[in-house]
Amino acid sequence: MAGNLLSVEGAYKRFGGVHALAGASLEVSAGEIVGLLGENGAGKSTLVKTLAGLHSLDAGTITLQGRPFSQGNPRSAREQGIAVIYQEPSLFPDLSLAENVFVGRQPTTGGRVDWRGMVSQTQGLFDGLGIDLNPLRPARGLSIADQQMVEIVKALSIDASLIIMDEPSAALSAAEVAQLMTVARRLKDQGRGVVYISHRLDEVTELCDSVTVMRDGATVATAAVAQIDTTQIVRWMVGREITEMFPKFDAEVGDVVLSVKGLTRAGVFHDISFDVRRGEIVALAGLVGAGRSEVVRAIFGIDHHDSGTVSVSGSVLRNGSPSAAMSAGVALVPEDRRLQGLFMPAAISRNIAMTVLARLRSRLLLRGISERRVATDWAGRLQLKYANIEDPVERLSGGNQQKVVLAKWLATDPALLIVDEPTRGIDVGTKAEVHRLLSEQAVRGLAVLMVSSDLPEVLGMADRVLVMREGRLVAEIARADATQESVMTAATISGALA
Amino acid sequence: MVKTSLATKAVAVTLGVLVIAGLTAMPAQAAPKSGLKIAIIPKAINNGYFTAWNKGAQKACKEISATCKYMGPTTATGPAQVAFINQAIQQGYNAIVISAADQNAITPALKKAIARKICIVTSDADITDTKSRTVAVLPASSERIGAAEVDWIAAQIGNKGKVAVLSAAATAANQNAWIEAMKRQLAAKYPNITLAGVYYGDDDATKSAQQYNQILTEHPDIAGIISPTTVGIRAAAQEKKSKGSKVAITGLGLPSEMAPYVLDGTVKEFGLWNPIDLGYVGTMAAAECASGNLKQATGAKFTAGGKSYTQGANGVVYLGDPYKFDSSNIVAFSKIY
């Protein structure tokens, strides 16, 4: 191919027993935007990390601008011309934007940091991309979109020939996505290669020249965008019928358990009203940043809401009190497992028993043996794979960690189970187990509210799909009517109605 | 360089006699037992004044063949001294000579020592509860020390103007007693001298110097500063020397530390008793007590270094008025302590 920039061939990478990459390939030409697609766990992020210099391949070749790419060193990857922009930017909040762009390699004149030069170079890069930010302002308080822009500028400042954007749009609003696309096109016009990773197929088809689809660590298809449609892409990504994956049992739908009325938190979400009934799995869909996690956080009481009510089984919950929510029978499996869900250095038993300590006391004394008993019981029920119930939970795999979080909450015998991104970053096998578990809970009579960005999961599991966009509830779609298209349309296009 | 006056010689000789007397004098009555174990506890080790104090104590010990251990805390607080009182109790010392860093806090510990038949003598600084020690060997009565310091400063400033006091810690008992005496002396004898304030340097060189500057900032018209503590007067003298102020400085200081300031005119005169004598007499009293020759009783006498000392009320023994140092005698004394 003329102007071939990057070529990855026959890439293999194994972590322990897991084949993260098993014959992946990727081709990028200068001046081309390639969409890299695949489900969670398909190997995209391993491939990206390899190109960022964080991993080395077990087998396979990487050629960059005709030369072999030297792997395994982030700094060297950058020097060879690859810049990676992650979904969650990691800037230095106290440093100015100019410095964030140039951190560790500030321009110097005679050994002295050339602030003026640095600021004007940054300003130049900002201007070149049409970014309206003051290079002297600190990064603290920037919106995610602006942080992404700074990361892109950072990539440009090292004059990267290949820029990889790992789900850059996940947390952006529609207007911000448009701006991002403009920037991406400008990069392309400058003759750079761009790899664009996204779950939003409409974005990919709009922006990219070609797509590469990965599944189970291997590249399954590469095609020019002009020649294919989204249905084809989804088929490649999933590789089988979606419904097979999701064990959905018929549950008897009963009384209203959760009733949210006019819930508002200024600037975050507005006038949210919906019900969830016994035996029902309701999905809260939408783009990241649409306010879904914020809504469930407010329901559980982590955040205060400004107006509206949350009632569980008929009684109104106290605003901003997780313990009140817990005693009313609400359980929340949070979005960020490591930070919010688990005490990583603590024992598995401690983690599972944490929510039910009040019940474990026997004769005034909280005994470790009762913690272990309840933990072993739940670990068994959830088929948790562990060596010792007192091992620190950080030794478990991601999927098993998620089971610990589920166990911790199911142990409270909740009436309402809220799960936020329940299968993010979990291998396919465990993922199905988690889904089966959620279905079983619904059958047992729990009300389940599920926040998910994983569209197949939403479609496969939910009895009803609620769609949020920019802090508002914009659609309610019954299971029968829920399709990729109907949900995505509601989530992305303003003015669309269900 | 400075001509040694007759008076100086006389004093030097007296001191020498005192020292020699200790070696040669025949004890008048029953001699103290030999082989006593005596703990010498200063307010804090690592302090030049108490090093001199200990010198006297060790001298006494040598004379009576006692084993004396100099032990104490690194910071001058009562509670910190208690650990060393306990050590003396555990190790079966016969007597303790202590300069009380706190007039109250060490009393319970001293009572325990007394219960173990250990003789307690306070030297240099006393405690409030006079029943918790046999005798106190103190430099001079608070009245005399306070009055003398006021007299010195009055002479330097021409009996009028503002003076300030730069003291040690706000809780230092002997300093507070002297300051009260100073106030009485001012009221009685010097109507034209006003007391601008009392400042506390906590016997910390840094803080004392800062307090000196604070005094000058607050009272630019200050005529004199009395610092009844060796750390304070030295810090004040050094500050005056480096800043070139005209304020008169007096108080209680160690001749060896103050000599340069007296010789260059920074300080005209100041005074002190002899800490070596305090340590010496205190240790002798402790030895007498431990030998069963001394009890607390007003009017009772004991000898040390050939000199007889009489207990006043509550077992207090004063060594005599503070001695005044000036350019005529400082050189000779600076070699001694």
Place this chain on the structure above:
Amino acid sequence: MTGRNVASTALKAREFPILVALAAVVVTTGLVNPTFASSEGISAILIESSVIGLLAASQSMLIIMRQIDLSVGSTTGLVAFLVGQNAAANIGVPFAVSVGVGLAVGLVVGVVNGFLIAYLGLPSLVVTIAMLYVVRGVFSHLAGGETITAEQVPAPLVELGSGSIFGVPYLFVCALIGAISVTLLLRYSRWGRDLYAIGSNPEAALRVGIPVARRTFVAFALSGIFTGVAGLLLLGRFSFADATSGLGIELYVIAACVIGGVAIAGGVGTAVGALIGAVLLQTITFALGALGVSQFWQQAVAGALLVLAITFDRVVAVRSARRVVRRVEVLA
């Protein structure tokens, strides 16, 4: 973007309100008690601020990178004592040797701290509390009851402690030079910028390839050298040293940094700010006296002001963060 703007933005940040507070204290107190604001009064404040100020300036470097050094008080005293002792034991020793001794002692403590913290990964709070005791104990043992008095102090140090240039005491000139050089180092060298980056987001710093351990080690070593200089200043300042020199000043140093706008959470602040904080702390102490506040109230009021300063700083920080967010929201 012009250089002037760069400079003004830099100053605008956090030091400005402290300077305003400082000016306010000086002016109001000066109105009540004119000698306070006289050149002698101000000179006295500057002298008293010098040692703490220099220590605060070098401490700011550590706090900016989320570390702390509580051993500085002990080390400063030790340096002062050893330099004096060395000069007294070797009469006629060149002044450069005295300086060398001081800096070397400071450097040794700094290197030990730095090694334990940077390469063994021990928490700096614990290590430096431990070193506070160890250094103080060794110091106390070496010093015994010995005092270093004026005639033992090297003459240039005595001159340093008492002289002034254009009415500004030499001591403060030293502290100012120290603070400005740390500020410039931290502002204009990549090395210095790395410290801010480490303090602002340690994980991201590792990710962009900043050698965090090496930076930490060198910063502690450098801070040790500054502590050595502070010891020389202390000796010059008082022409005196004994086993209690420098006792307990570490908390004043930290307080000066906090007041001077160096965030205890790292990433923010300047050495000059820390020096201004030290001056403000000292000014308040003097002002309370000049206003006739009783000695017994002074510490309480100073403590209350310190708490207020911390609170105020936090409130301002939260406010400005909120303002930024709101502005972004309006733009979006």
Place this chain on the structure above:
Amino acid sequence: MMALQRLRLTAWDRGIVLLLILTLLFGGMSSELFLTGDNLNFVISDVSEVLLIAFPMALLIIVRDIDLSVASSLTLASAVIGITYEATLSMPIAVVAGLATGSLCGLVNGLLVTKLGLSSLAVTIGTLALYRGLCFVLLGDMPISSLPMEWTDLAFYPIGSTFLPWSVVLLALFGALFWYLLHGTRFGRWCYAIGQGEEAAAYSGIPVDRVRLLLFVMTGFMAGLAGLVYTLRFASASPDGAMGYELIVIAAVLFGGVAIAGGIGTMWGVIAAVLVWGASRSLLQLAGFDANALVIVSGLLLLVSVAIPQLISRLREQLGHRSPRGGNPTRGEASLPSGNEVVHPSPAGAGHDQGSN
């Protein structure tokens, strides 16, 4: 060792308890004065205040906070006790006033930290100066020593015919109480949880700020209680008492195996550490070391207490063991079984019970 294992101590705590036993044994052998009732009475009295404050300080550091103002709170409580007694001539009222003062000091710290979100290190450096200043405001240059004999005698005489000082009653009572609180209640589990992950704790329904506030108040209260003991022990209330105790307390707690980064530590370790500290001081003193040596040893003990676990973990890494936590895996309250591995490579989980009961 079996008995110790049944107590479910982690490696570090076991080490400290072992060190305590060794110190006592060595002390008894090297000096006949050391294990006398008299000396033990003194050692226990001498550590009373530090130990009383170390109990809550351990919890506070476990939740990743710190209180540097404890010595000042202690002295302020002592001052209030003295003044109230002088004013009312009623010791019970004075004691209540003292304890209330301590608690109030803690409450102020806690409110500043939790409500305003300030760093506890910075706040308590400020209140350290503030509370100490208030002591001088209250007492000026006049320490109060006119306390009733029947109370000061409590600190003076041992219990009955034993050698134990009366402060042992408080130490045992509050030691048991704080042990129970940390190891036997939900509240204790919450403390560990907050220290191990504050956000996860909030997501587990733990009232994080309320727990922290309560711990600050407890610390203040215990400082007040220590103030009472201090006042009685030295039969006086003085504004410059207990100088520098804050660092001793913190050093002792860290020496006891509580990680400064939070989430790790046991009450056993802390109690043993304070006793080791007190015993070794006494031992050194009896052996004729001077005060300077005591200071150096305090510092070295502290340094060793953080360096050794770190070195062990490095060593384990080099030997190819996987370290469960970057920090100090051998000190894990949380990583109890891995603690076992350090001493006994045999599989853990031999049915022993958690929480030392």
